[in-house]
Amino acid sequence: xxxxxxxxxxxxxxxxxxxxxxxxxxxxxxxxxxxxxxxxxxxxxxxxxxxxxxxxxxxxxxxxxxxxxxxxxxxxxxxxxxxxxxxxxxxxxxxxxxxxxxxxxxxxxxxxxxxxxxxxxxxxxxxxxxxxxxxxxxxxxxxxxxxxxxxxxxxxxxxxxxxxxxxxxxxxxxxxxxxxxxxxxxxxxxxxxxxxxxxxxxxxxxxxxxxxxxxxxxxxxxxxxxxxxxxxxxxxxxxxxxxxxxxxxxxxxxxxxxxxxxxxxxxxxxxxxxxxxxxxxxxxxxxxxxxxxxxxxxxxxxxxxxxxxxxxxxxxxxxxxxxxxxxxxxxxxxxxxxxxxxxxxxxxxxxxxxxxxxxxxxxxxxxxxxxxxxxxxxxxxxxxxxxxxxxxxxxxxxxxxxxxxxxxxxxxxxxxxxxxxxxxxxxxxxxxxxxxxxxxxxxxxxxxxxxxxxxxxxxxxxxxxxxxxxxxxxxxxxxxxxxxxxxxxxxxxxxxxxxxxxxxxxxxxxxxxxxxxxxxxxxxxxxxxxxxxxxxxxxxxxxxxxxxxxxxxxxxxxxxxxxxxxxxxxxxxxxxxxxxxxxxxxxxxxxxxxxxxxxxxxxxxxxxxxxxxxxxxxxxxxxxxxxxxxxxxxxxxxxxxxxxxxxxxxxxxxxxxxxx
Numbered sequence: 001x002x003x004x005x006x007x008x009x010x011x012x013x014x015x016x017x018x019x020x021x022x023x024x025x026x027x028x029x030x031x032x033x034x035x036x037x038x039x040x041x042x043x044x045x046x047x048x049x050x051x052x053x054x055x056x057x058x059x060x061x062x063x064x065x066x067x068x069x070x071x072x073x074x075x076x077x078x079x080x081x082x083x084x085x086x087x088x089x090x091x092x093x094x095x096x097x098x099x100x101x102x103x104x105x106x107x108x109x110x111x112x113x114x115x116x117x118x119x120x121x122x123x124x125x126x127x128x129x130x131x132x133x134x135x136x137x138x139x140x141x142x143x144x145x146x147x148x149x150x151x152x153x154x155x156x157x158x159x160x161x162x163x164x165x166x167x168x169x170x171x172x173x174x175x176x177x178x179x180x181x182x183x184x185x186x187x188x189x190x191x192x193x194x195x196x197x198x199x200x201x202x203x204x205x206x207x208x209x210x211x212x213x214x215x216x217x218x219x220x221x222x223x224x225x226x227x228x229x230x231x232x233x234x235x236x237x238x239x240x241x242x243x244x245x246x247x248x249x250x251x252x253x254x255x256x257x258x259x260x261x262x263x264x265x266x267x268x269x270x271x272x273x274x275x276x277x278x279x280x281x282x283x284x285x286x287x288x289x290x291x292x293x294x295x296x297x298x299x300x301x302x303x304x305x306x307x308x309x310x311x312x313x314x315x316x317x318x319x320x321x322x323x324x325x326x327x328x329x330x331x332x333x334x335x336x337x338x339x340x341x342x343x344x345x346x347x348x349x350x351x352x353x354x355x356x357x358x359x360x361x362x363x364x365x366x367x368x369x370x371x372x373x374x375x376x377x378x379x380x381x382x383x384x385x386x387x388x389x390x391x392x393x394x395x396x397x398x399x400x401x402x403x404x405x406x407x408x409x410x411x412x413x414x415x416x417x418x419x420x421x422x423x424x425x426x427x428x429x430x431x432x433x434x435x436x437x438x439x440x441x442x443x444x445x446x447x448x449x450x451x452x453x454x455x456x457x458x459x460x461x462x463x464x465x466x467x468x469x470x471x472x473x474x475x476x477x478x479x480x481x482x483x484x485x486x487x488x489x490x491x492x493x494x495x496x497x498x499x500x501x502x503x504x505x506x507x508x509x510x511x512x513x514x515x516x517x518x519x520x521x522x523x524x525x526x527x528x529x530x531x532x533x534x535x536x537x538x539x540x541x542x543x544x545x546x547x548x549x550x551x552x553x554x555x556x557x558x559x560x561x562x563x564x565x566x567x568x569x570x571x572x573x574x575x576x577x578x579x580x581x582x583x584x585x586x587x588x589x590x591x592x593x594x595x596x597x598x599x600x601x602x603x604x605x606x607x608x609x610x611x612x613x614x615x616x617x618x619x620x621x622x623x624x625x626x627x628x629x630x631x632x633x634x635x636x637x638x639x640x641x642x643x644x645x646x647x648x649x650x651x652x653x654x655x656x657x658x659x660x
Contacts, residue, residue: 409619
């Protein structure tokens with residue numbers, strides 16, 4: 001039986017499909033632009049294409065919006081702007097038809113009815129200028145596109161586009177102030193068959209760098225509303241948004257941003273909402289993204305970062321709620337409020353004839369996005385039932401050690417205090433835990449206040465190489481560093497004291513801008529050094545960070561040094577040996593003590609005893625003691641010696657322990 005078209009695309013080569021979608025291949029196995037978010041690059045300092053393709057060419061992921069999938073999903077995002085599962089039956093059919101047109105499908109069953117497709121898959125050829133493409137030449141950039149579109153709008157052929165804009169309430173002076181135009185697509189006889197509102201995207205200097213196009217609703221001009229292949233037999237023009245492929249983009253309205261960091265920045269969902277706000281009299285500091293409600297490039301966020309407060313004016317629907325949350329999480333919820341207009345968005349308010357006074361009043365009455373409220377106890381009924389029916393679903397993230405998972409129940413948003421004697425391996429232990437999370441795709445932040453960050457980097461490199469990195473060749477080291485660099489693993493480039501409030505701001509920034517969910521602070525003493533009352537300062541930090549961990553949804557690992565009481569009493573360290581111990585015992589969610597265990601009577605290989613002196617998780621085991629074996633050359637811990645790099649290499653571990 002021949003494969004269905006879905007099966008063919010799922011097994012197709014991503015590179016081949018991408019070439020038919022007119023995506024550009026960049027250095028580093030990248031593709032650009034992303035068909036979901038429109039990003040052109042991976043970041044403000046990384047000019048590679050936002051999409052990375054795996055070495056087998058079977059899968060891809062966008063480093064900006066995190067969309068991912070196989071060749072089938074790449075095609076679906078390009079044609080429909082969503083996954084195939086989210087597309088309507090008509091949308092699925094459009095994806096199928098497009099891929100058939102581009103010669104990507106062989107003999108197959110037609111899932112949605114109609115004739116069976118038997119066109120053979122063509123060998124890949126160099127694309128010509130006339131090759132079929134979703135982003136075809138009618139949307140291509142050229143130096144006169146702005147003037148041409150402006151002229152079209154005010155011509156007789158652009159009358160329908162102009163009438164549509166005027167029906168939405170836009171005045172002539174508004175349209176001219178924003179250089180709004182019309183893109184007209186003609187047939188061979190010169191008759192207009194497609195019309196799009198053309199919205200110029202201007203950079204900070206006012207130079208046009210791209211164009212956004214919105215289809216003009218109404219009867220399909222190819223069939224006069226009777227239904228045809230181009231309108232998928234609906235007789236109506238489909239609502240679509242496009243832009244010039246391969247062109248840079250920026251915040252829409254960036255030219256209107258003033259330099260005062262204390263000014264409110266108003267963020268709308270779409271470009272026409274910004275234009276509507278301008279007509280309402282709000283003519284400064286109003287912007288929108290140019291790649292969809294929930295997609296914001298790093299460089300746009302960098303532009304907004306200096307400003308203190310943002311008013312989000314997003315559509316009052318599920319997509320708008322999701323988009324507002326996404327932007328607020330990136331900019332910081334403490335800096336954001338949301339204004340809800342009398343209609344779905346600003347453009348609709350304009351169409352419905354609402355007064356500027358009423359719209360401005362909605363902005364002034366915007367509400368904070370901090371999540372707090374009052375509910376009755378029975379509001380948690382469904383959550384209780386979920387806990388009863390699937391208790392394992394509430395366990396935390398896997399730690400990287402089965403023993404640790406059993407003792408702690410996984411990582412969850414909480415404050416973890418790690419302590420132990422000098423040379424017990426606190427930092428090495430926490431660094432290994434961090435690397436295990438990064439390898440699982442969790443965003444990780446590391447600090448190294450006591451030693452320069454290069455010391456922590458050396459531990460990470462030992463773990464990646466599996467031993468002493470000075471004993472391998474430069475190529476192996478470079479490959480290992482490249483692997484580490486590909487992980488969501490970030491270092492705070494700072495050595496020495498750092499004020500607690502500065503570290504707090506860094507954690508907040510890392511959470512919203514880098515999606516950090518696990519952070520190691522090494523160590524507490526460098527954030528309270530010089531305090532008039534060190535004990536009170538420690539208590540304040542611990543209580544603050546315990547709350548912060550829950551607010552940010554982040555596991556914060558705080559390394560603390562004990563006093564010398566345990567040495568004097570010849571016993572292991574306990575949480576009570578820390579300055580500010582009462583606050584730590586009360587406010588920290590979990591307390592871990594690392595104890596060095598040398599090979600001898602109890603163990604044959606280097607190891608660490610890990611004591612769980614405090615654990616609030618219902619899945620954890622407070623008071624547990626577990627033994628993890630430690631490979632000192634690779635800075636790796638494991639549940640058994642055979643799982644360490646040295647153990648796998650058949651070494652017995654009879655070498656000295658390096659400084660932690």
